[in-house]
Amino acid sequence: MTNHVELETAPFHLFYKEQWLCFAAFSQMSEKQINFKIDEMDSFIESLLNNEENFKEISPIIIPENRKIMPEFAKHLKAEINWHTIIPNFNYGYKDETYKIVGYFLIRLIPDSFQKLGFDIKEIRPNHLEFLINLISDKFRAEYDDKFYYDQTSIPYSITICSKHSMSEKNLQWDDEQCRIYKKEIGKWSDIYSGDYSDYKESFYDECIRPNLSNRTSEMHIILRNSALLYLEPHNYNRFFIKDEHTPHSTGYLYFFVLKTICSFHTIKFTLYKISEEIDKDALNLVQMEYMDQKIGEIKRRLDKTAYLKESLDVFIKPFLTDSLRNKGKHYSKIQRCCTEMYAIKENMEYIQRGIENNLQALNSIFIDKQNLEKEIQDEETGVQNLQNLTVTLISLFFGTDLLFEMSELLELHGWGVMDYLKLILMILMFGIFVILIIRSLKTRKTVKILKAKKKSQI
Numbered sequence: 001m002t003n004h005v006e007l008e009t010a011p012f013h014l015f016y017k018e019q020w021l022c023f024a025a026f027s028q029m030s031e032k033q034i035n036f037k038i039d040e041m042d043s044f045i046e047s048l049l050n051n052e053e054n055f056k057e058i059s060p061i062i063i064p065e066n067r068k069i070m071p072e073f074a075k076h077l078k079a080e081i082n083w084h085t086i087i088p089n090f091n092y093g094y095k096d097e098t099y100k101i102v103g104y105f106l107i108r109l110i111p112d113s114f115q116k117l118g119f120d121i122k123e124i125r126p127n128h129l130e131f132l133i134n135l136i137s138d139k140f141r142a143e144y145d146d147k148f149y150y151d152q153t154s155i156p157y158s159i160t161i162c163s164k165h166s167m168s169e170k171n172l173q174w175d176d177e178q179c180r181i182y183k184k185e186i187g188k189w190s191d192i193y194s195g196d197y198s199d200y201k202e203s204f205y206d207e208c209i210r211p212n213l214s215n216r217t218s219e220m221h222i223i224l225r226n227s228a229l230l231y232l233e234p235h236n237y238n239r240f241f242i243k244d245e246h247t248p249h250s251t252g253y254l255y256f257f258v259l260k261t262i263c264s265f266h267t268i269k270f271t272l273y274k275i276s277e278e279i280d281k282d283a284l285n286l287v288q289m290e291y292m293d294q295k296i297g298e299i300k301r302r303l304d305k306t307a308y309l310k311e312s313l314d315v316f317i318k319p320f321l322t323d324s325l326r327n328k329g330k331h332y333s334k335i336q337r338c339c340t341e342m343y344a345i346k347e348n349m350e351y352i353q354r355g356i357e358n359n360l361q362a363l364n365s366i367f368i369d370k371q372n373l374e375k376e377i378q379d380e381e382t383g384v385q386n387l388q389n390l391t392v393t394l395i396s397l398f399f400g401t402d403l404l405f406e407m408s409e410l411l412e413l414h415g416w417g418v419m420d421y422l423k424l425i426l427m428i429l430m431f432g433i434f435v436i437l438i439i440r441s442l443k444t445r446k447t448v449k450i451l452k453a454k455k456k457s458q459i
Contacts, residue, residue: 012182014162014189014231016124018110021133022157022263023141024270026092026099026149027083034083041144045079045107048139049132063127064196069119070128076116077132080108084260086267087315092149092274093305099149104267106260107136122166126188127196133158151270158192158227159259163237173217174231179209190222190229213334221258223338228262230254257332265339272348275310279355286362300363307356 027034048054055070063070087102109132111121137156141148165172172178179186187208188196194208214221220231232241232254243252340346 011166012185013122013166014185015122015164015166016129017161017163017232017237018108019129019132019161020159020259021105021107021109021136022159022266023105023107023137024151024157024263024267025102025104026090026094026274027101027103028097028099028147030100031083031085031088031103037144038081038083041081041105041140042079044143045081045136045140048136049074049077049079054135058131062131063125066119066123066125066128069123070131072118073111073124073128074132076111076113077109078112080110082106084263086264087271091305091308094149097149102267102271104263105140106263107140125196126160126192129158129160130192130195133192151273153273154270155193155226157263157266159262160189160192160227160229161237161241162189162229162231163234165231174212174214174220175217176212178217179212179220180206183209186220186222186229186231189231190227191224192227192229211338213331213338215331221335223262223335223342225342230258258335261332261335262339265336265343265345268345269343269348272343272345272352275352276348276355278305279352279359282359283355283362286359286366307360310352310356 029037052071055074058067058070060067083103083105085101085103090100090102092099092102111117133156141150183205184200187200187205188194191208194200194204208224209222212220212222216236218233218236220229222229230241238247238250240251240253241247242255243250
């Protein structure tokens with residue numbers, strides 16, 4: 001405990017190793033077509049980094065110290081970009097465009113040579129990286145927005161890799177107590193978008209170091225909603241982070257099971273948000289009179305499209321979520337549980353399922369109402385037809401017999417018999433029935449018109 005108190009008063013800094021960015025997106029292009037553009041995208045990002053105009057007049061609010069090192073730092077960064085498909089058959093429609101697949105761009109920024117830098121890499125601070133991230137984010141998405149639909153509601157997910165620190169002569173053990181002692185420094189790297197303000201509350205930094213998911217005291221794996229920090233001692237970085245030309249003997253565990261898992265869940269979160277948005281639109285449309293003028297089949301097809309998006313996501317996400325039940329190890333399971341809870345994946349899936357079911361129930365109610373209304377109209381129209389047939393029969397009977405002739409003879413006679421009175425009464429009754437039928441027929445026609453107007457307003 002005494003050792004911790006001494007460490008707390010000493011200056012302490014983490015040292016930058018490399019930076020990763022995740023851009024979640026829907027694509028109109030196939031994975032093969034995207035891969036054809038990767039080299040072009042690499043060149044575009046490197047052109048941004050080599051353009052000194054992008055680093056002139058940086059505000060001291062953004063980077064309080066060492067602003068002048070930015071052009072030199074950016075120029076010696078090597079950019080590597082790759083596309084990773086999450087859902088291969090998605091077919092999301094937006095503004096008359098169809099986006100075929102869901103995935104993410106993963107951009108790696110690593111110094112090509114620390115020795116070539118005109119300054120010590122230890123001078124790089126989180127606000128230098130935040131400036132670079134915002135620059136690349138704005139320019140990249142603007143340049144490649146014609147074939148991609150990005151997550152405009154959030155910033156790119158940032159994963160910062162640090163290796164070594166300013167007290168490397170001390171064998172620091174990254175248990176919970178040690179993390180709390182250096183929480184202000186750790187928090188600046190883990191929550192890289194928070195800025196570099198000196199008056200943050202202690203509770204803010206407490207949140208920035210929770211949870212540390214590493215099972216080892218030589219590493220820190222801190223995963224937050226928009227950014228993450230992976231701290232590895234140099235020998236751990238070489239052995240476990242990524243298998244590439246620099247570390248060919250690495251297992252690549254952290255790249256495959258931590259970094260890519262975080263990015264996958266970040267992309268799932270974006271996809272869930274868009275599906276929820278479509279469901280909410282469907283629910284609103286189901287009570288809009290203009291929308292209801294469409295045929296019932298067209299409305300059903302619109303709801304089916306939203307249900308298809310959810311089913312496409314299910315194909316990917318359900319095995320992904322049940323991965324933790326398999327024999328994948330405690331650490332990988334902790335990473336998955338953290339991301340699942342952080343993005344409320346299961347809750348959002350349940351919300352989407354309820355929304356789809358509620359919308360289909362509303363549509364079924366409309367369909368049943370339509371069927372009942374159509375039957376009512378059909379019954380009324382059948383009544384009109386029956387009245388018309390009866391009217392024609394009476395007219396034929398009235399005008400097709402010698403009743404009119406006999407009535408004229410009766411009027412000329414001075415004395416009537418009993419049969420004559422009966423015939424006259426019969427003629428008057430028939431005429432009255434004829435008038436009533438005509439009036440009834442007119443009223444029934446009016447009722448049919450009202451029902452048809454009601455049908456148009458509801459369906």
